Amino acid sequence: MRHAFALIAIAAAAAPVIAAPIQHVRRNNVVVDLVNLDKRPLPGFDNHVSWDYAYSEAKKLLPLLSQENKSDIVTGVGWTNGFCVGNIREMPQIGFQGLCLQDGPVGMRFADLATTFSTPINLAATFDKALMFKQGLFKGKEQRGKGVQVTLGPGMNFLRAPEGGRSWESYGADPFLQSWAARLEILGIQSNGVIATAKHFILNDQEHNRQTGSDSQVGRRALYEVYLRPFIASVDAGVGAVMCSYNKVNGTLACHNPALYEILKGELGFKGFVMTDWWGGRDGIKTALAGVDMMMAGDSDLGSGFSLWGQNLTALVKNGSVPVERVDDMVTRVLATWIRMGQDDGTYPKVNFNSWNTSFQSSVNVQGRHKDHVRAVGAASSVLVKNTGSLPLSNATYKTIAVIGEDAFGPANGLNKCPDKGCVDGTVAQGWGSGTTVFPYIVAPVDGISDKAKPQNITILSTKDNAVAPSVAAKADIAIVFGFANSGEGYITIDGNEGDRNDLSLWHNGDALVKSVADVQKTIVVIHSPGPVLAPWVDHPNITAIIYAGMPGQETGNAIADVLFGDVNPSGRLPYTVGVQRSDYAVNVKYTELNLTYDEGILIDYRWFEAQNKTPAFAFGHGLSYTKFDYSKLNVEAPNADRKAYKVSVNVTNSGKVDGHEVVQLYLALPTWTCQSQGCAKELRDFERVHIKAGETATVSLHLYKEDLAFYDVVTSGWVVPKGDFVVSVGASSADIRQTETITL
Numbered sequence: 118m119r120h121a122f123a124l125i126a127i128a129a130a131a132a133p134v135i136a137a138p139i140q141h142v143r144r145n146n147v148v149v150d151l152v153n154l155d156k157r158p159l160p161g162f163d164n165h166v167s168w169d170y171a172y173s174e175a176k177k178l179l180p181l182l183s184q185e186n187k188s189d190i191v192t193g194v195g196w197t198n199g200f201c202v203g204n205i206r207e208m209p210q211i212g213f214q215g216l217c218l219q220d221g222p223v224g225m226r227f228a229d230l231a232t233t234f235s236t237p238i239n240l241a242a243t244f245d246k247a248l249m250f251k252q253g254l255f256k257g258k259e260q261r262g263k264g265v266q267v268t269l270g271p272g273m274n275f276l277r278a279p280e281g282g283r284s285w286e287s288y289g290a291d292p293f294l295q296s297w298a299a300r301l302e303i304l305g306i307q308s309n310g311v312i313a314t315a316k317h318f319i320l321n322d323q324e325h326n327r328q329t330g331s332d333s334q335v336g337r338r339a340l341y342e343v344y345l346r347p348f349i350a351s352v353d354a355g356v357g358a359v360m361c362s363y364n365k366v367n368g369t370l371a372c373h374n375p376a377l378y379e380i381l382k383g384e385l386g387f388k389g390f391v392m393t394d395w396w397g398g399r400d401g402i403k404t405a406l407a408g409v410d411m412m413m414a415g416d417s418d419l420g421s422g423f424s425l426w427g428q429n430l431t432a433l434v435k436n437g438s439v440p441v442e443r444v445d446d447m448v449t450r451v452l453a454t455w456i457r458m459g460q461d462d463g464t465y466p467k468v469n470f471n472s473w474n475t476s477f478q479s480s481v482n483v484q485g486r487h488k489d490h491v492r493a494v495g496a497a498s499s500v501l502v503k504n505t506g507s508l509p510l511s512n513a514t515y516k517t518i519a520v521i522g523e524d525a526f527g528p529a530n531g532l533n534k535c536p537d538k539g540c541v542d543g544t545v546a547q548g549w550g551s552g553t554t555v556f557p558y559i560v561a562p563v564d565g566i567s568d569k570a571k572p573q574n575i576t577i578l579s580t581k582d583n584a585v586a587p588s589v590a591a592k593a594d595i596a597i598v599f600g601f602a603n604s605g606e607g608y609i610t611i612d613g614n615e616g617d618r619n620d621l622s623l624w625h626n627g628d629a630l631v632k633s634v635a636d637v638q639k640t641i642v643v644i645h646s647p648g649p650v651l652a653p654w655v656d657h658p659n660i661t662a663i664i665y666a667g668m669p670g671q672e673t674g675n676a677i678a679d680v681l682f683g684d685v686n687p688s689g690r691l692p693y694t695v696g697v698q699r700s701d702y703a704v705n706v707k708y709t710e711l712n713l714t715y716d717e718g719i720l721i722d723y724r725w726f727e728a729q730n731k732t733p734a735f736a737f738g739h740g741l742s743y744t745k746f747d748y749s750k751l752n753v754e755a756p757n758a759d760r761k762a763y764k765v766s767v768n769v770t771n772s773g774k775v776d777g778h779e780v781v782q783l784y785l786a787l788p789t790w791t792c793q794s795q796g797c798a799k800e801l802r803d804f805e806r807v808h809i810k811a812g813e814t815a816t817v818s819l820h821l822y823k824e825d826l827a828f829y830d831v832v833t834s835g836w837v838v839p840k841g842d843f844v845v846s847v848g849a850s851s852a853d854i855r856q857t858e859t860i861t862l
């Protein structure tokens with residue numbers, strides 16, 4: 118597979134329907150154009166030396182290291198040894214201070230005086246490239262300040278089965294949305310000199326049986342077009358590390374599967390290092406020979422006290438089981454990444470937190486004003502899916518508002534009572550598992566709402582008791598019901614949910630709560646959840662507004678209040694489809710079977726609904742505003758000498774009364790002869806979130822690169838641009854297309 122592109126060129130010439138083989142275009146250079154933070158150049162964006170230089174410097178260090186030293190550089194010191202969740206010991210003779218590796222995608226696990234950011238599923242729901250970059254920038258700044266050299270994120274597994282437990286740790290159901298978010302978060306994180314980790318490689322899309330034999334069986338087309346795409350984007354962004362996952366891929370453990378590293382390192386040209394997920398390498402020789410470069414946590418099993426690598430790797434080299442060149446490659450990759458990020462300059466902060474001591478107090482506060490960003494992302498990711506006029510609240514004359522549901526309240530038993538957030542206690546603002554953080558504080562929804570209501574002389578009535586909810590609601594002018602669902606990592610079970618959810622319903626009788634309140638009062642429903650939740654009460658005439666608010670982090674209450682009261686005009690968009698019933702989805706979690714056959718192929722999420730002609734309750738990309746946007750003048754310009762991409766522009770007019778953001782989405786349908794047997798569907802390719810003042814028109818430009826026109830051809834094992842008609846669709850959601858044009862190749 119190393120020479121796949123050369124092979125395509127030969128094979129493609131013989132295939133009549135194929136227009137041209139293509140190389141994967143590296144997009145690093147365009148990111149700066151697309152994300153102009155306040156029009157300034159990205160801070161530190163290209164502060165890294167080249168991989169070539171880093172490799173040549175790293176290779177100079179190898180002769181200073183014994184085989185024993187090399188084995189230590191690629192092996193963690195073992196769980197709970199060292200301050201971080203993963204630790205590599207120091208090698209003073211080369212100025213290497215060791216490495217601190219720490220979770221995770223929402224901020225920093227086990228650290229004090231740090232921020233609980235909005236979860237990645239919320240970041241995806243903003244559809245905002247600048248916010249994606251900023252989130253990485255701020256998270257990386259905190260990680261560096263705490264002495265973390267390798268952050269274990271971003272996550273880019275797929276919301277394939279809607280109940281998937283860790284869905285909130287990644288960016289949803291679409292490969293291009295995931296790719297943009299991954300690329301931009303990585304650029305932001307690494308601009309601080311922190312190494313980002315693209316994880317989990319690969320097809321780790323449910324929790325059940327991931328460590329006990331689940332086998333993701335996928336065809337090559339879906340592998341490339343869907344699951345590999347965010348990793349391709351991560352490599353393009355210069356990601357320093359990749360983490361292999363626990364599950365099997367086509368019968369072989371991901372951390373033992375050489376085909377995966379031939380693709381990653383060979384075809385994609387990944388130059389950094391691959392680490393195992395914690396105890397994900399089960400055999401020292403197989404892990405080394407597959408192409409994995411670092412064994413984590415280092416001990417062979419939780420608490421085993423011995424290692425499959427470490428000085429056992431030295432023994433494997435000495436008796437010829439692992440070539441010395443393979444270990445030199447591992448060490449070169451680790452040191453080159455460390456050099457490339459500038460971590461070798463002696464200025465990197467020392468670790469100043471302790472993962473294993475809850476009473477440890479750091480003197481280093483890294484939070485800055487990041488809470489403003491958390492609040493902004495929380496509001497921008499609140500997806501208003503229905504509104505018949507009761508929102509925003511500030512424009513109505515409500516004297517008394519009832520705020521209802523346990524999810525509206527803060528934790529009753531202390532802010533961080535359950536380790537890794539392994540219980541439900543108050544509002545759900547992150548899921549559970551290793552991807553969580555310690556809350557520095559949390560603003561509960563009822564408090565955020567009360568803060569806005571007080572100056573307007575609005576009285577807030579509230580209850581977390583479902584039994585009295587209708588009577589409290591009846592005393593008010595309107596009710597806001599907070600419903601929730603939760604999910605997380607498989608090592609913790611809550612209410613019988615072993616990581617993955619058991620169903621797509623609201624928890625703790627939420628549907629009955631919503632209905633009991635709507636039966637007596639005009640009702641706004643706010644849902645905090647890791648992914649789709651079914652809304653069987655959607656057509657109840659008293660339910661006047663519904664918001665899917667995801668898991669917004671520490672500022673959750675302020676963020677939802679901003680949207681409810683109209684201080685922020687909502688613009689969040691669903692990064693997944695909400696079906697009418699669970700059976701509408703192509704896939705469910707396999708709770709007992711070990712073979713996970715990816716039979717839907719490339720028809721993930723909204724593509725399945727479209728191909729199968731199923732009408733969703735709320736479509737992928739859907740989200741309402743307090744204003745209205747009209748589209749006109751779609752124009753598709755072919756690439757030219759100055760521009761590698763098709764430029765797709767459209768005029769968008771804010772024809773309502775208030776200023777707001779529109780999320781303009783570009784979908785592409787490839788020539789129909791490339792469709793799968795289960796049907797055809799258009800696919801998201803690009804998006805832009807733009808602010809448009811009431812009454813004004815903006816021209817919005819989106820891009821289609823040549824690789825965006827390609828499909829993965831299993832016959833020739835390569836990306837090819839097919840001949841035929843391509844339909845370019847621009848609109849406000851996957852189900853709300855406003856303008857189309859056809860390109861014929």
Ligand SMILES: *[C@@H]1O[C@H](CO)[C@@H](O)[C@H](O)[C@H]1NC(C)=O
Pocket residue numbers: 183185186189207208209210
């Ligand atoms: C490096 O390896 C040599 C030879 O095994 C050993 O004496 C030395 O202590 C090692 N250095 C470190 C920092 O572990």
Ligand SMILES: *[C@@H]1O[C@H](CO)[C@@H](O)[C@H](O)[C@H]1NC(C)=O
Pocket residue numbers: 334335336337340367376
């Ligand atoms: C996995 O196995 C299936 C069935 O043998 C095959 O069609 C597919 O190409 C394999 N996928 C990969 C990624 O090798």
Ligand SMILES: *[C@@H]1O[C@H](CO)[C@@H](O)[C@H](O)[C@H]1NC(C)=O
Pocket residue numbers: 422423424425426427428429
């Ligand atoms: C090497 O592995 C064996 C088990 O195969 C174990 O008993 C031993 O402790 C390991 N050595 C180290 C240094 O971890």
Ligand SMILES: *[C@@H]1O[C@H](CO)[C@@H](O)[C@H](O)[C@H]1NC(C)=O
Pocket residue numbers: 429432433436437438
């Ligand atoms: C090499 O050493 C390892 C670890 O001690 C052992 O498991 C393996 O069988 C040895 N292989 C050979 C070919 O001697």
Ligand SMILES: *[C@@H]1O[C@H](CO)[C@@H](O)[C@H](O)[C@H]1NC(C)=O
Pocket residue numbers: 474475476477478
């Ligand atoms: C944990 O940290 C506290 C506060 O710094 C310290 O007093 C205590 O000794 C530490 N406990 C352990 C087991 O290290």
Ligand SMILES: *[C@@H]1O[C@H](CO)[C@@H](O)[C@H](O)[C@H]1NC(C)=O
Pocket residue numbers: 509511512683743774775
């Ligand atoms: C709210 O009312 C004010 C004053 O009438 C008006 O200017 C504004 O456009 C309204 N906002 C929305 C979102 O309708």
Ligand SMILES: *[C@@H]1O[C@H](CO)[C@@H](O)[C@H](O)[C@H]1NC(C)=O
Pocket residue numbers: 572573574
């Ligand atoms: C709220 O009530 C106070 C006291 O009655 C009054 O002074 C103030 O103007 C009221 N504010 C609003 C926004 O109505």
Ligand SMILES: *[C@@H]1O[C@H](CO)[C@@H](O)[C@H](O)[C@H]1NC(C)=O
Pocket residue numbers: 635636637638639658659
């Ligand atoms: C809607 O609420 C009103 C009270 O405001 C109630 O009388 C009516 O029965 C409710 N409608 C339904 C369909 O439950």
Ligand SMILES: *[C@@H]1O[C@H](CO)[C@@H](O)[C@H](O)[C@H]1NC(C)=O
Pocket residue numbers: 368712
């Ligand atoms: C699981 O997949 C493997 C490999 O394709 C196959 O041999 C086995 O029969 C499958 N097991 C079940 C229960 O379908």
Ligand SMILES: *[C@@H]1O[C@H](CO)[C@@H](O)[C@H](O)[C@H]1NC(C)=O
Pocket residue numbers: 749750768814815816
């Ligand atoms: C579309 O936008 C462009 C650039 O802003 C502008 O020149 C043109 O007049 C717009 N067209 C319409 C119909 O508003």
